Amino acid sequence: MRSVAVVLPLFAFLLCGCELAPESPQSNLTWAIAVHGGAGTIDRDAPRARLQAYEEALTRALVKGRSMLADGAAALDVCEAVVRMLEDDPLFNAGKGAVFNERGEHELDASIMDGSTMRCGAVAGVRTVRHPISLARKVMTETRHVLLAAAGAEQFADAAGVERVANDWFDTERRRRALQEVLGERERTGLLAPRDRRHDYGTVGCVVRDREGRLAAATSTGGMTAKKWGRVGDTPIVGAGCYADAFAAVSCTGTGEEFIRHGVARAVTARMQYGGQSLARAAHGVVHGVLRPNDGGLIAVDRFGNIATPFNTSGMYRAQANSSGLFEVAIFGDESAEGGR
Numbered sequence: 001m002r003s004v005a006v007v008l009p010l011f012a013f014l015l016c017g018c019e020l021a022p023e024s025p026q027s028n029l030t031w032a033i034a035v036h037g038g039a040g041t042i043d044r045d046a047p048r049a050r051l052q053a054y055e056e057a058l059t060r061a062l063v064k065g066r067s068m069l070a071d072g073a074a075a076l077d078v079c080e081a082v083v084r085m086l087e088d089d090p091l092f093n094a095g096k097g098a099v100f101n102e103r104g105e106h107e108l109d110a111s112i113m114d115g116s117t118m119r120c121g122a123v124a125g126v127r128t129v130r131h132p133i134s135l136a137r138k139v140m141t142e143t144r145h146v147l148l149a150a151a152g153a154e155q156f157a158d159a160a161g162v163e164r165v166a167n168d169w170f171d172t173e174r175r176r177r178a179l180q181e182v183l184g185e186r187e188r189t190g191l192l193a194p195r196d197r198r199h200d201y202g203t204v205g206c207v208v209r210d211r212e213g214r215l216a217a218a219t220s221t222g223g224m225t226a227k228k229w230g231r232v233g234d235t236p237i238v239g240a241g242c243y244a245d246a247f248a249a250v251s252c253t254g255t256g257e258e259f260i261r262h263g264v265a266r267a268v269t270a271r272m273q274y275g276g277q278s279l280a281r282a283a284h285g286v287v288h289g290v291l292r293p294n295d296g297g298l299i300a301v302d303r304f305g306n307i308a309t310p311f312n313t314s315g316m317y318r319a320q321a322n323s324s325g326l327f328e329v330a331i332f333g334d335e336s337a338e339g340g341r
Helices: 002-016 048-070 075-087 133-142 150-160 172-190 254-259 264-275 279-289 334-341
Strands: 032-039 106-113 120-126 147-149 204-211 215-221 242-244 248-254 296-302 314-321 327-330
Touching: 002 172, 032 048, 032 075, 032 248, 032 296, 048 075, 048 204, 048 314, 075 106, 075 133, 075 204, 075 215, 106 133, 106 242, 120 150, 133 215, 147 150, 147 204, 150 242, 204 296, 204 334, 215 242, 215 248, 242 264, 248 254, 248 264, 248 279, 254 264, 264 279, 264 296, 279 296, 296 314
Parallel strands: 120 147
Antiparallel strands: 032 204, 032 314, 106 120, 106 215, 204 215, 204 248, 242 248, 248 296, 314 327
């Protein structure tokens, strides 16, 4: 019966000739972009200088993406370029500045997807690739696979010619202190999960609608602090932490296991495809109606250039811009209103 339940809505959807989504194009809008640097990793009472550092980093990434889109760049190229910038910024848990696993090492995950072709590529558990997002794209373009992991991904990196670094190149003192804190707490209490949930979060991502109407999404992460070695979260799982199709492009951040269980990224576009929901309503419904409080958030853009950035944590580093003049960078904010639009 399950296969019938899936096929019949799709058949009915095609038969009725429904629109992809009930929203309509924004006036004069030709491109749109949203960027995130993780959810739930900072408090409102953090020092202003620290908050400002994140705002400036997001602004730089957004300016890069905006400039490329204004010049006519393709969605995939913009997503890769923006995420590469964030992978090189030690403020974020991706690339340089990635968290340590329980062995005191780094294992990095990334994925990228082209909504116009449904082609996608991902890597998991890479250790010496400076820009995992670029290796993920090469998996998409230079192999017939979607996901390569660990030693196999490293071997592919040898052939792909991507930039390599020693594993300790990703080290930062702030992440090492976090590892020591979590391991110390684990030894004292016997609890595997840290009391401070901020150690479980941290991802970067970008979603784009380009001037040709193409959608793309990209996500990259270092995972959870003190994670078991070999652990893979939602980021390289297409449909969980990253997804793009004809309806929307989505990049997620939060507790990866929950995003995998609920297939969060695809769940957003499925609500649009089969339920006729707007992007805002679909994204809000998944984040606030499916995920638990403090599980995380997502950024998404639909085929009309509408943007949604719901989260159920204390905050989410995020930025968005479009060709109609929108340019916004934020960390905190009340997202509850999004469900009604």
